[in-house]
Amino acid sequence: MALHKGSGTRDERKVSVNPFFGEANPVSGMTEAPPTHRLPDSPLPPTTAYQLVHDELMLDGNARLNLATFVTTWMEPQAGVLMAECADKNMVDKDEYPRTAELERRCVAMLAELWNAPDPSAVVGCSTTGSSEAGMLAGMALKRRWSKRNADRYPGARPNLVMGVNVQVCWEKFCDFWEVEPRTVPMRGDRFHLDPREAAELCDENTIGVVGILGSTFDGSYEPIAELCAELDALQERTGLDIPVHVDGASGGMIAPFLDPGLVWDFRLPRVASINTSGHKYGLVYPGVGWALWRDTEALPEELVFRVNYLGGEMPTFALNFSRPGAQVVAQYYMFLRLGREGYRAVQQSTRDVARHLADRVEALGDFRLLTRGDQLPAFAFTTADHVTSYDVFDVSRRMREHGWLVPAYTFPPDREDLSVLRVVCRNGFSHDLADLFLADLARALPALRRQERPSSADKGAVTGFHH
Numbered sequence: 001m002a003l004h005k006g007s008g009t010r011d012e013r014k015v016s017v018n019p020f021f022g023e024a025n026p027v028s029g030m031t032e033a034p035p036t037h038r039l040p041d042s043p044l045p046p047t048t049a050y051q052l053v054h055d056e057l058m059l060d061g062n063a064r065l066n067l068a069t070f071v072t073t074w075m076e077p078q079a080g081v082l083m084a085e086c087a088d089k090n091m092v093d094k095d096e097y098p099r100t101a102e103l104e105r106r107c108v109a110m111l112a113e114l115w116n117a118p119d120p121s122a123v124v125g126c127s128t129t130g131s132s133e134a135g136m137l138a139g140m141a142l143k144r145r146w147s148k149r150n151a152d153r154y155p156g157a158r159p160n161l162v163m164g165v166n167v168q169v170c171w172e173k174f175c176d177f178w179e180v181e182p183r184t185v186p187m188r189g190d191r192f193h194l195d196p197r198e199a200a201e202l203c204d205e206n207t208i209g210v211v212g213i214l215g216s217t218f219d220g221s222y223e224p225i226a227e228l229c230a231e232l233d234a235l236q237e238r239t240g241l242d243i244p245v246h247v248d249g250a251s252g253g254m255i256a257p258f259l260d261p262g263l264v265w266d267f268r269l270p271r272v273a274s275i276n277t278s279g280h281k282y283g284l285v286y287p288g289v290g291w292a293l294w295r296d297t298e299a300l301p302e303e304l305v306f307r308v309n310y311l312g313g314e315m316p317t318f319a320l321n322f323s324r325p326g327a328q329v330v331a332q333y334y335m336f337l338r339l340g341r342e343g344y345r346a347v348q349q350s351t352r353d354v355a356r357h358l359a360d361r362v363e364a365l366g367d368f369r370l371l372t373r374g375d376q377l378p379a380f381a382f383t384t385a386d387h388v389t390s391y392d393v394f395d396v397s398r399r400m401r402e403h404g405w406l407v408p409a410y411t412f413p414p415d416r417e418d419l420s421v422l423r424v425v426c427r428n429g430f431s432h433d434l435a436d437l438f439l440a441d442l443a444r445a446l447p448a449l450r451r452q453e454r455p456s457s458a459d460k461g462a463v464t465g466f467h468h
Helices: 046-057 077-086 098-114 131-149 169-177 196-201 225-239 327-364 393-402 432-450
Strands: 124-128 160-164 181-185 207-213 245-248 272-278 290-294 306-310 313-317 368-370 379-384 409-411 420-425
Touching: 077 327, 098 124, 098 290, 098 327, 124 131, 124 327, 131 169, 131 207, 131 245, 131 272, 131 290, 160 169, 160 196, 169 181, 196 225, 207 225, 225 245, 327 368, 327 379, 327 420, 327 432, 379 393, 393 409, 393 420, 393 432
Parallel strands: 160 181, 160 207, 207 245, 245 272
Antiparallel strands: 124 290, 272 290, 306 313, 368 379, 379 420, 409 420
């Protein structure tokens, strides 16, 4: 979550509440508006409090038009009802809410089978608040396994984690919080993610693991997990170093099993020790729920699992958080039950079809060059063509915001900081009709952009809030 500071000025507003906010007598609502940065002295009627918050939130962007986020922005009404019914259930209290705990266990079992675990009954896993927490847990398991194998050298030796420079920011946080040296494979040329050989070359006796990304957030491309494992197999043959792989399948973990079943990236590869995904991305659940699974108990050291005597029952738990609502886990089980394999395949295929259709149409406009085409993750990145000099991707992002579309523009990391792109994420609910409306608005913006003398943004860091 973002960090926020308290207000630096005293709130002295003298604004009246709309009299129609009163529940029965309009005059009863004519009170001074409550302060915004300190607790009000007196309570408000619930309808008044609701309307004040509701009205302010109207200034947020429309989530359905947010093409920056991978997070689910539409679910069926029945799912919303279930989530409301479970919002007051504490996921951690498995003794008091045993059926909610059972639904979590079933979801783990379903994912183990979906990700081709050799022995699904041996897999251990848990729900999390999202892939960021899941990644932290997976990293902790990697570090603990390494430290046990190197007890004679640790804590003197400094552990390291190898990954592409394109990883999501949670992996940078993990390395910082848990004092692990990040070793990143840079982007080179038109390769925008990890190179397996370069990754293996960065490994040594202090490497706790390598992170492979099944679906880079920068451009939507899959990293070659099988090739990565093959390079690490060869490294072990040469040096004896046995380096495990964690697959961050935040998005692709719920795409590849349905659309790319022949792609080998999961527990079919013996070197893959753990996998995470975001249930609230292409798992099709509102935020926030993630999942972390380990191949077996050897991959998740027992000493990391806490067995807590809580409200009358012993509960094994592996989490950074404790109390959280059961709503999202129940919604995940609802989606698994509701769609099944064929349903998920149909939804994800439709989303990929929209992405590929829109990418082709954007390319046909003539002003843009595609980096990816939406044929892996249902997302694609594009930049301005070489002949375009009057505007840049940041100008396009601002123009599209005028029409309500939230399209991130951002600069790639080392060694491709020269490249700035736009990225469009297609999700369930972003239909062909909406894609055509987006394209029409983009086409309408181009004449004015072409008439500019030069791009209007000198400071690229100041024009976008997108940094992952």
